[in-house]
Each structure stands twice: as C-alpha cells, then as structure tokens.
Amino acid sequence: MDNISVSTTDVRIERHANQLSRQLKLLRDKLFPPLSQKTLRTFSSGEAAQMIGVSDGYLRQLSLDGKGPQPDLAQNGRRSYTLGQINELRQYMAKLKPKDALSYQPWRRPGEKLQTVAVTNFKGGSAKTTTTLYLAQYLALAGYRVLAIDLDPQASLSSMLGVQPEFDLSEGDTLYGAIRYDEGRKPLKEIVRKTYFDGLDLVPGNLELMEFEHETPRALNDRQRPGELFFRRVGVAIAEVEADYDIVVIDCPPQLGYLTLGAVCAATSLLITIHPQMVDVASMSQFLLMTSDLLSVVRKAGGDLQHDFIKYVVTRHEPFDAPQSQIVALLRSLFSDDVLTATILKSTAIADVGLTKQTLYEIEKGQVRRSTYDRALESVNAANSEVLAGIHKAWGRA
Numbered sequence: 001m002d003n004i005s006v007s008t009t010d011v012r013i014e015r016h017a018n019q020l021s022r023q024l025k026l027l028r029d030k031l032f033p034p035l036s037q038k039t040l041r042t043f044s045s046g047e048a049a050q051m052i053g054v055s056d057g058y059l060r061q062l063s064l065d066g067k068g069p070q071p072d073l074a075q076n077g078r079r080s081y082t083l084g085q086i087n088e089l090r091q092y093m094a095k096l097k098p099k100d101a102l103s104y105q106p107w108r109r110p111g112e113k114l115q116t117v118a119v120t121n122f123k124g125g126s127a128k129t130t131t132t133l134y135l136a137q138y139l140a141l142a143g144y145r146v147l148a149i150d151l152d153p154q155a156s157l158s159s160m161l162g163v164q165p166e167f168d169l170s171e172g173d174t175l176y177g178a179i180r181y182d183e184g185r186k187p188l189k190e191i192v193r194k195t196y197f198d199g200l201d202l203v204p205g206n207l208e209l210m211e212f213e214h215e216t217p218r219a220l221n222d223r224q225r226p227g228e229l230f231f232r233r234v235g236v237a238i239a240e241v242e243a244d245y246d247i248v249v250i251d252c253p254p255q256l257g258y259l260t261l262g263a264v265c266a267a268t269s270l271l272i273t274i275h276p277q278m279v280d281v282a283s284m285s286q287f288l289l290m291t292s293d294l295l296s297v298v299r300k301a302g303g304d305l306q307h308d309f310i311k312y313v314v315t316r317h318e319p320f321d322a323p324q325s326q327i328v329a330l331l332r333s334l335f336s337d338d339v340l341t342a343t344i345l346k347s348t349a350i351a352d353v354g355l356t357k358q359t360l361y362e363i364e365k366g367q368v369r370r371s372t373y374d375r376a377l378e379s380v381n382a383a384n385s386e387v388l389a390g391i392h393k394a395w396g397r398a
Helices: 009-031 045-052 056-064 083-096 098-104 128-141 156-160 207-221 230-239 258-266 278-300 322-338 348-354 370-395
Strands: 079-081 115-120 146-150 200-203 247-251 269-274 309-314
Touching: 045 056, 045 079, 045 083, 079 083, 083 098, 115 128, 115 258, 115 370, 128 146, 128 156, 128 200, 128 247, 128 269, 128 370, 146 156, 207 230, 207 258, 230 258, 258 278, 269 278, 269 370, 278 322, 309 322, 309 370, 348 370
Parallel strands: 115 247, 115 269, 146 200, 146 247, 269 309
Antiparallel strands: none
8 A cells, every 4th residue: 555545643633633623714714704703793772771780761861862882773773782882881880870880880899809710620521611601701791801711722612712723823822821931931911812702801722731731740840940830820820910800710621730720729719510420420529539639739839729619510401310310419418508509401502502603692592492592591690690699709799
C-alpha cells in the first residue's frame, strides 16, 4: 500500500479535526448571517416591562414622552427593545427613583464583594457547561454585570457564546494568558471580550489552557521562580477586573487539575452538578474524596477555602423515573439544604435549541412546543433563582 492510503492515527485524527472545524464554521456562517456572529433577539414591550419591574403602560408612556431609549416600532405598532436598551432603562429608572434604585439596577453596592461561582464536576455529561451558560445568561437578563470564564479546554461555553476557538482566538486569548508563569503574561482586561449578550462578557477557552496543567509541575519544582502559587493565580487575575462586575461564573474543566483547584480557591461559592444516575453518584463520591484530599493540601499551603455556599445541582432530571427519584431523595437525605430544591429537568427543548448554539433565553417562544418550553424554562429559572438567593444572602440582602 502507498503512503497516501495508509496514515498513522495522529494524521487521521488531525484530518478529522480539520474537517469538523471547517464544517462547524460553515454551520456558523449559515446560522448567523451576514457577519457569522451571534445576535440576541429583541424583547417585546411586555417582556421588557417585566424585566425592568414596571408596567407595560408605564413603559409605553416613557416612549411616547421621548424618555429613555426608543424602541423599535413594527408596522403593527408593536414595540420591542434590545437587552442593551432594557439595561439603559434600568439605569434611567434607578436615577429617577433613587430610593428604589436597587430594585431596578441590582449592581453590587460598596462593601458587597465580587461573587465568583465555580461550576464543577469530575465527570462529563453532568450538564456542567449548560448549567454555567444558563446561570450566566439568567444573571445578565436580571441586570447584573456578569463575566463568564471558560476554563474547559474543550471550550463548549465559548462556542455557545459565539466564539469558535480554532478560528477566533490567538495565543494568549484565554485565561492562560493571564495566569501563565513566563513573561508572556498579560492583564485579564486585555483578554475579556464582549459578547452579543449585553451585560455578559467572556474569557474564552481553548486547548491552550492545558499549558497551565503542564507548566505548573515545573513551576512547583522551580522554587526560585517568582510569582503567585498556582492556586492563587486565577483569583489574582480575576481581582484585576473586580470593579467591572458583580458576578463571575466559571465553567471548570471536567477533571481535578490545577485549573480546577485554582478556580475553587478563587471562588466565593461552588456549584457541583450531578446527574441522578447511580454511576454518576458513584463517580461524584470519588470526586469529592479526591477534592477533599487535594484541597486540604492547598489549604495548608495558604489557599483560601472559605466559601459562602456549596450547592449540589441535580441536572437532566426525569422526575417520573423511579430510580432517579430514589437517588435525588438519597442526596437530599445526605446533604439536606446543600442540594438545590429545584432540579433542572431533562428536556428536548434545551437539547433542540442547543443544536443551533442557542438557549431557551435566546429563542422566540414559538420555536419549540409551548408546554415543553415553559416546563424546561421554569425548572432552569427556579434553580438559578436559588443560586441568586445565595448570592444575595452573601451580600447581606434580604
């Protein structure tokens, strides 16, 4: 056989990777014309009013009086607002009614520390990235200034937020650029990028993040090398942009490496996703034991392991599945209030919109069956509202 018909495994895999990347780019070009960039839908006047916390009639009167950003007016007279305009209206209302400013614009106040939520699990398939994405978008829709950090080299979060790593990123465009050990390190402000989702910024990820896993053992052996220890580097980088955000949400990699340990030390709270199947619960048991052992070493070395809350999030839940119900009951009996009351349901709506790199927050309601949409969104919102309640408690808000 000639060399063309027979290739080594690495060459074949590289060819497959390039073919898939090109196809994904073509798909993005088709889904998001003409600039091949994601955009967010507009919101009806009723949706905007509900998000801001005013009546639709009041919002209409503001528009008629020429106050605040002006909505797009369709031929049928219906008004619609972009998320950016909704956030402008929040600022307008906060200035107009300073006593109620916090209800319109819920940014953290002086004395309220930046909240960093790390979403983690050792096992893939637990909906870790989906949980991170929906939480980040939920918080942005609620008016918070949110930074999403993709620490997973697979970069699924980045892809869902409109960044295709192999085409859109250069060297140093991930968090690795801000936490590396050599002179190539740069400020996180230079890495953060805006997304199509107003109020939600992104530190994207790609395979470059693995360099930190490879370099850290060498850095630990080189005691003469200056700089922060590995478990402080993520937190130090985030501190550089602290003034710009209320909440940071981190999608951790699905393994217990140096990046995950750094994220856990940087976090003020942890979310641990769990799919209610026995094999996943058994895997989580090992994950928790390994995490405990490693974190005890980090703590003794000076790591900060005081978290405002640690919550288990049941994902891809089928409530009418008897074995799953038994596992959820087991988790609640063991961990009590540390398990979120709400569970995120397994839903064809979430899966279907994900095929076009969208979430339920991004689509028009008519794109999927209404009852399926409502049921899935209700479960996601309920879980996210519990997380937000934990953040409010940490801030001292009622």
